[in-house]
Amino acid sequence: MQELSGLNAPASPPASLPKHFFRREYANLVALLSRRIGVHHIEAIEDAVQSALMTALEQWGHSGAPGNPSAWLYRVAHRRVLDELRGAARRRAIISEQSDRVEASEAPLEVSFEQELPDDLLRMLFVCCDPQIPAASQLVFSLKVLCGFDVREIALRLFLSEANVYKKLSRARQRLHAMGKEGWDVAGNQQNDRLPTVHHVLYLLFTEGYLSSHAEQAIRRELCAEAIRLATLLTAHRIGQESTSRALRALMHLHMARLGSRQDETGALLLLEEQERSLWDQSEIQEGLKWLAASAEGETFSRYHAEAAIAAEHCLAPSFKDTRWHRVAELYELLEHVSPSPLHRLNRAIATAEWKGAQAGLAVLKGVEPPTWLAGSYLWSAAQSDLLRRAGEKEKARERALTAMKTAPNDAIRQLLKKRLMPPFH
Amino acid sequence: MPKFLCLQRSLSAPDAEKPSPAQMQEMYAKFGAWAEKFKDNLVDMGGKLGNGKLAATEPPADRHFVEVKELVGGYMIVSASSLDEAMRVVKECPGLVRPGSGCEVIEIQMPGG
Numbered sequence: 001m002q003e004l005s006g007l008n009a010p011a012s013p014p015a016s017l018p019k020h021f022f023r024r025e026y027a028n029l030v031a032l033l034s035r036r037i038g039v040h041h042i043e044a045i046e047d048a049v050q051s052a053l054m055t056a057l058e059q060w061g062h063s064g065a066p067g068n069p070s071a072w073l074y075r076v077a078h079r080r081v082l083d084e085l086r087g088a089a090r091r092r093a094i095i096s097e098q099s100d101r102v103e104a105s106e107a108p109l110e111v112s113f114e115q116e117l118p119d120d121l122l123r124m125l126f127v128c129c130d131p132q133i134p135a136a137s138q139l140v141f142s143l144k145v146l147c148g149f150d151v152r153e154i155a156l157r158l159f160l161s162e163a164n165v166y167k168k169l170s171r172a173r174q175r176l177h178a179m180g181k182e183g184w185d186v187a188g189n190q191q192n193d194r195l196p197t198v199h200h201v202l203y204l205l206f207t208e209g210y211l212s213s214h215a216e217q218a219i220r221r222e223l224c225a226e227a228i229r230l231a232t233l234l235t236a237h238r239i240g241q242e243s244t245s246r247a248l249r250a251l252m253h254l255h256m257a258r259l260g261s262r263q264d265e266t267g268a269l270l271l272l273e274e275q276e277r278s279l280w281d282q283s284e285i286q287e288g289l290k291w292l293a294a295s296a297e298g299e300t301f302s303r304y305h306a307e308a309a310i311a312a313e314h315c316l317a318p319s320f321k322d323t324r325w326h327r328v329a330e331l332y333e334l335l336e337h338v339s340p341s342p343l344h345r346l347n348r349a350i351a352t353a354e355w356k357g358a359q360a361g362l363a364v365l366k367g368v369e370p371p372t373w374l375a376g377s378y379l380w381s382a383a384q385s386d387l388l389r390r391a392g393e394k395e396k397a398r399e400r401a402l403t404a405m406k407t408a409p410n411d412a413i414r415q416l417l418k419k420r421l422m423p424p425f426h
Numbered sequence: 427m428p429k430f431l432c433l434q435r436s437l438s439a440p441d442a443e444k445p446s447p448a449q450m451q452e453m454y455a456k457f458g459a460w461a462e463k464f465k466d467n468l469v470d471m472g473g474k475l476g477n478g479k480l481a482a483t484e485p486p487a488d489r490h491f492v493e494v495k496e497l498v499g500g501y502m503i504v505s506a507s508s509l510d511e512a513m514r515v516v517k518e519c520p521g522l523v524r525p526g527s528g529c530e531v532i533e534i535q536m537p538g539g
Contacts, residue, residue, distance in 0.1 A: 063471065
């Protein structure tokens with residue numbers, strides 16, 4: 001540790017560090033070291049970074065943080081991972097009596113954080129989206145290496161068991177390990193091939209936060225913020241300077257603007273028509289509209305374009321009643337074309353009901369056989385119950401309402417359904 | 427004001443789960459708040475202890491010699507009016523007194539004290 005002593009600027013008590021410093025450094029160091037040492041050593045890299053952060057935690061409290069904390073951490077983590085790999089190589093050599101040298105050289109210690117880091121982080125995102133890594137593992141692995149969440153935290157956020165998260169991480173690591181040094185080299189055309197997957201992973205990350213039934217709003221907001229951070233990285237890069245990436249970014253801002261008003265002060269979920277529109281974040285709305293305009297160049301029309309445009313309609317409407325429902329209904333129809341899903345049909349029915357009345361809404365659903373996952377979900381029965389009640393079919397409406405409440409995933413949603421679907425008699 | 431040497435002792439450590447980066451951030455902030463609260467008591471923030479050797483006229487042949495760093499994680503010097511007050515300062519230190527880690531507080535006797 002001798003070479004580090006000079007970096008310790010005397011300062012006491014410890015200065016406070018920027019928000020999310022440890023999580024950000026985790027992601028930065030994993031990406032920087034994956035480029036320099038090889039992403040097939042991902043496990044050793046993750047361990048070394050964890051251990052460097054622990055050392056920082058122990059030392060900086062006493063001696064104060066060094067002048068350049070990122071450079072300090074990089075040096076410590078770099079040394080640890082090389083030590084670990086050399087140690088492992090030596091152990092293998094003893095067993096097999098072969099010399100098995102670690103190829104990683106003593107990389108120059110100077111890293112240009114401002115120039116190289118965004119590239120390395122973005123590359124890491126494309127590495128996570130390797131087509132040979134199962135889709136569910138791509139998201140989990142991204143949360144680990146790009147957001148710095150650990151197994152427990154990922155399990156909590158995605159409603160998975162820790163064992164399941166662990167298994168998904170292993171899958172991704174195995175694939176990277178098998179790829180060898182080439183795992184990092186995602187060529188230009190491969191980058192283009194992987195771009196839709198990158199979009200999808202960022203979209204999932206965002207919706208996991210936005211739609212989550214997680215009780216703590218802070219946790220949900222954090223996931224959305226992570227998705228926006230990575231989308232920002234993408235749209236700042238040459239590869240993300242295209243229509244779909246911009247539409248995705250627009251969609252995120254236009255939803256983020258309304259996140260805070262989706263719950264009342266007791267934490268109960270609020271319907272769109274009950275939300276206090278003055279609470280919507282105008283700066284997020286402006287940012288979203290800016291990206292939506294930028295996404296309109298070219299021929300592409302993706303599901304993100306449709307979803308962003310729908311979100312923009314809501315953001316710009318002066319009230320629930322004065323929403324341009326015909327426009328919303330049309331956009332859902334477009335969304336159905338680019339991304340067929342009965343859920344989009346359901347939303348179209350709801351918008352149509354606001355536009356032309358409950359009967360017209362029910363007509364949109366006529367003949368639609370929902371797949372089992374949707375038929376068994378509260379969304380389907382709740383929307384039907386609402387439309388039926390407004391169309392005057394009280395008995396059928398009540399029956400669907402009971403089904404919806406029975407299948408509600410949590411109490412917040414159950415309360416919301418009760419309020420909406422079973423208004424007190426008067 | 428009397429001074430006290432505080433030695434962090436690792437007790438039979440259970441396999442503690444590694445903190446996540448987010449938890450580290452929290453630990454760092456708590457430690458900072460503690461250091462701020464007791465800044466008048468913290469004479470020397472000390473540090474972690476590394477390798478050591480015993481200099482002696484004879485090697486400690488018959489004694490089971492335990493390396494200091496196995497027992498002691500780090501040290502600090504605290505000033506307080508009494509041993510009890512020093513204990514109060516130390517007990518509030520996040521991360522120091524917890525399962526697997528304790529802190530020994532020893533008065534440093536001053537000449538004429």
